[in-house]
Amino acid sequence: MSSRAHLLNDRTAEHYRRSLTDGVGRVADRLARTERPFTGVTPAELAPAVSSIDLDQPLQDPGAALDELEDVYLRDAVYFHHPRYLAHLNCPVAIPAVLGEAVLAAVNSSLDTWDQSAGGTLIERRLIDWTAGRIGLGKAADGIFTSGGTQSNLQALLLAREEACRLVRKNSETAQPTSAILPRLRVLASECGHFSVEKAARLLGLGPEAVIPVPCDRDRRMRASALEQELARCAEEDLVVMAVVVTAGTTDFGSIDPLPQVAALCEAAGVWMHVDAAYGCGLLVSPRRGHLLAGIERADSVTVDYHKSFFQPVSSSAVLVRDRSTLRHVTYHADYLNPARSVAERIPNQVDKSIQTTRRFDALKLWMTLRVMGADTVGELFDEVVDRAADAWRLLDADPRYEVVTEPQLSTLVFRYVPEDAAGIPDSLVDKANLHAREALFASGDAVVAGTVVDGRHHLKFTLLNPETTLDDIAVVLDLLAGHAESFLAPARRA
Numbered sequence: 188m189s190s191r192a193h194l195l196n197d198r199t200a201e202h203y204r205r206s207l208t209d210g211v212g213r214v215a216d217r218l219a220r221t222e223r224p225f226t227g228v229t230p231a232e233l234a235p236a237v238s239s240i241d242l243d244q245p246l247q248d249p250g251a252a253l254d255e256l257e258d259v260y261l262r263d264a265v266y267f268h269h270p271r272y273l274a275h276l277n278c279p280v281a282i283p284a285v286l287g288e289a290v291l292a293a294v295n296s297s298l299d300t301w302d303q304s305a306g307g308t309l310i311e312r313r314l315i316d317w318t319a320g321r322i323g324l325g326k327a328a329d330g331i332f333t334s335g336g337t338q339s340n341l342q343a344l345l346l347a348r349e350e351a352c353r354l355v356r357k358n359s360e361t362a363q364p365t366s367a368i369l370p371r372l373r374v375l376a377s378e379c380g381h382f383s384v385e386k387a388a389r390l391l392g393l394g395p396e397a398v399i400p401v402p403c404d405r406d407r408r409m410r411a412s413a414l415e416q417e418l419a420r421c422a423e424e425d426l427v428v429m430a431v432v433v434t435a436g437t438t439d440f441g442s443i444d445p446l447p448q449v450a451a452l453c454e455a456a457g458v459w460m461h462v463d464a465a466y467g468c469g470l471l472v473s474p475r476r477g478h479l480l481a482g483i484e485r486a487d488s489v490t491v492d493y494h495k496s497f498f499q500p501v502s503s504s505a506v507l508v509r510d511r512s513t514l515r516h517v518t519y520h521a522d523y524l525n526p527a528r529s530v531a532e533r534i535p536n537q538v539d540k541s542i543q544t545t546r547r548f549d550a551l552k553l554w555m556t557l558r559v560m561g562a563d564t565v566g567e568l569f570d571e572v573v574d575r576a577a578d579a580w581r582l583l584d585a586d587p588r589y590e591v592v593t594e595p596q597l598s599t600l601v602f603r604y605v606p607e608d609a610a611g612i613p614d615s616l617v618d619k620a621n622l623h624a625r626e627a628l629f630a631s632g633d634a635v636v637a638g639t640v641v642d643g644r645h646h647l648k649f650t651l652l653n654p655e656t657t658l659d660d661i662a663v664v665l666d667l668l669a670g671h672a673e674s675f676l677a678p679a680r681r682a
């Protein structure tokens with residue numbers, strides 16, 4: 188094959204069709220016959236297959252490369268579509284979205300400027316407006332697709348920081364250089380919030396003391412009274428709260444902070460309210476649970492991860508803002524790309540709103556999903572997994588082998604194996620048994636579950652995002668986990 192035959196164009200369209208069809212066929216076969224979410228392969232077992240491949244010796248043939256891919260990836264991948272994959276916030280993906288992914292990769296639009304995307308820009312803008320409308324952010328809202336919740340949170344906090352600095356300058360009689368303001372900035376975030384908030388603060392030039400954790404209640408929701416106290420304390424100490432970050436669906440517990448109370452406090456204090464709805468955004472399309480997000484419409488910015496609860500392939504995420512003018516804080520002009528005059532000419536250049544430059548047309552996946560399935564169908568699927576989590580909670584709550592931390596609002600369950608006859612078994616050993624149960628299950632490949640630490644103790648965690656997961660699957664996985672935990676404890680019992 189000539190070297191140019193590998194590039195996609197008018198003359199190679201047929202080669203593209205065959206190549207993709209072959210690849211899709213193999214993935215379809217693989218998906219159809221995966222019996223377990225994972226093979227249990229270890230890094231040490233798999234690494235030689237990957238490292239022995241000579242990257243300077245191409246195979247020239249897509250079929251041969253796909254054969255090889257079976258050995259280094261497809262056979263041992265972790266499959267999120269499997270009903271016994273219960274670990275992280277990974278969803279089975281909607282077929283229309285996967286179709287969108289294939290289209291966007293082939294056309295390869297870049298959404299930084301109109302002259303690299305055309306209709307892609309308009310589609311992205313429609314979806315941003317649609318999402319802002321679902322949230323209820325009002326007429327001045329806007330936003331941008333991002334690579335994920337981490338980036339969305341970073342951008343939201345960047346805008347909040349710039350707005351806070353602007354207000355400090357406006358309200359002060361003396362000149363205030365940014366370097367004098369930054370050390371006074373604080374972010375108040377739920378102690379159950381996502382670590383990307385701290386990471387963002389660091390990237391934004393704030394010190395480790397800048398993010399103040401606000402205590403949560405037993406259901407792992409931010410205590411509004413604690414937030415009120417922190418706001419008052421910061422004011423007394425002449426600190427500037429640049430943002431309050433609340434979470435609509437914490438990663439561990441799916442808990443939703445009290446949005447209306449927080450909104451009222453933020454409005455009274457004149458503080459930017461950011462809602463991290465990376466996980467809970469599925470409620471925006473839920474036919475039965477939309478009310479759980481009441482108050483989100485009062486946010487200044489919102490993070491949504493379509494790749495979590497909208498069944499979209501990674502990546503697909505957005506940050507939305509109430510006031511589109513705040514996006515100017517990320518607007519820079521380059522003569523070769525988006526010259527300042529393009530604003531006057533009303534050329535829609537999305538790079539003006541993004542912290543990225545070259546940017547994928549991820550919006551197309553959501554577009555295809557809404558055009559084929561519709562928002563209600565997406566929301567019904569999310570409702571189904573939330574229902575399943577409620578049923579699973581009842582199962583766990585009635586199971587003497589397990590302690591469950593909270594009754595879920597969304598679709599996660601955090602629980603702990605507690606031996607029935609625990610006499611003489613120290614708590615540290617129970618902790619290790621829980622760790623072991625998760626690792627042994629992963630190594631078996633029978634199911635994949637997550638783990639986390641609550642109040643210093645190891646817990647197990649299910650994240651349900653697959654409507655195919657039945658209560659029976661959950662019961663089976665609980666038996667498997669108990670079996671692994673017990674075989675770990677057996678020597679201690681005999682001793």
Ligand SMILES: *Cc1c(COP(=O)(O)O)cnc(C)c1O
Nearest residue numbers: 335336337381438463465466492
């Ligand atoms: C997953 C998650 C994030 C991070 O999103 P990524 O898409 O993984 O970058 C942020 N906040 C919450 C609450 C999350 O669950």
